[in-house]
Amino acid sequence: MTYTSDQRFISVHNPHTEDWILKIRFPQRRDSGIYECQVGTTPPIGHRMxxxxxEPLTTILGGPELFINTGSTINLTCVVQHSPEPPPAIRWTHNDEEINYDSPRGGVSVITEKGETTTSHLLVQRAKAPDSGRYTCAPANANPRSVLVHVLSGEHPAAMQHGGQLRLQYPLSAALLSVIVTLMGC
Structure with missing residues (x-):
C-alpha cells in the first residue's frame, strides 16, 4: 500500500516473492528525499532509503557564442550528463533545420560517443558565412542546448568587439605557425 494521493506513485508486489517495488512515474527533482518501506508487524519494521x-544536463562546450574564421573547422561538442541511460539519438539543427550530413555542401560530420557521459561532436569543415547561425544539440532524453556561431572574415572584425565573452577558434595551421614563429624568434 502506498500512502500518498499522488497517482504517479504506485507500489507493486511480486506474487512469487515477498518483494515490493515502489514505482514513480515521471519522476521530478522534488521527489528526491527519504522513503520508507514498512512491514505491517507489531512493532512495525521499516527500511529507509x-x-x-x-535531471539530465545538456551543455555545448565554449558557448553561448563562438566566433570562427572563414575556412576554419567549426567543432561543436555537446555533452549530456546525469542521464539514466545514454540518449538513443542526438539531433543537431542549424537555424531550426535538421543538419543533413549528406548534403552537397560536404564536409559535415558527427561523431557520438555514448556512455555515462555522452558526447556528440559536430564538425563543419571549411566554414563559410552561411554556416553562421544557431546550432542546437537535441538529445532524445534531455533538454536541448544551443550555441550561436559567427563565421568571420578578416582578423579583427567589429562583430568581435561587443561585450560578453569571446571564444575564437583558429585553424590548426595558424596556431602551429604562431608557435613556430615564436620559437624561431627566441
Missing amino acids: YLSVV
Whole structure:
C-alpha cells in the first residue's frame, strides 16, 4: 500500500516473492528525499532509503557564442550528463533545420560517443558565412542546448568587439605557425 494521493506513485508486489517495488512515474527533482518501506508487524519494521532524482544536463562546450574564421573547422561538442541511460539519438539543427550530413555542401560530420557521459561532436569543415547561425544539440532524453556561431572574415572584425565573452577558434595551421614563429624568434 502506498500512502500518498499522488497517482504517479504506485507500489507493486511480486506474487512469487515477498518483494515490493515502489514505482514513480515521471519522476521530478522534488521527489528526491527519504522513503520508507514498512512491514505491517507489531512493532512495525521499516527500511529507509534516500532517493536522489537528477535531471539530465545538456551543455555545448565554449558557448553561448563562438566566433570562427572563414575556412576554419567549426567543432561543436555537446555533452549530456546525469542521464539514466545514454540518449538513443542526438539531433543537431542549424537555424531550426535538421543538419543533413549528406548534403552537397560536404564536409559535415558527427561523431557520438555514448556512455555515462555522452558526447556528440559536430564538425563543419571549411566554414563559410552561411554556416553562421544557431546550432542546437537535441538529445532524445534531455533538454536541448544551443550555441550561436559567427563565421568571420578578416582578423579583427567589429562583430568581435561587443561585450560578453569571446571564444575564437583558429585553424590548426595558424596556431602551429604562431608557435613556430615564436620559437624561431627566441
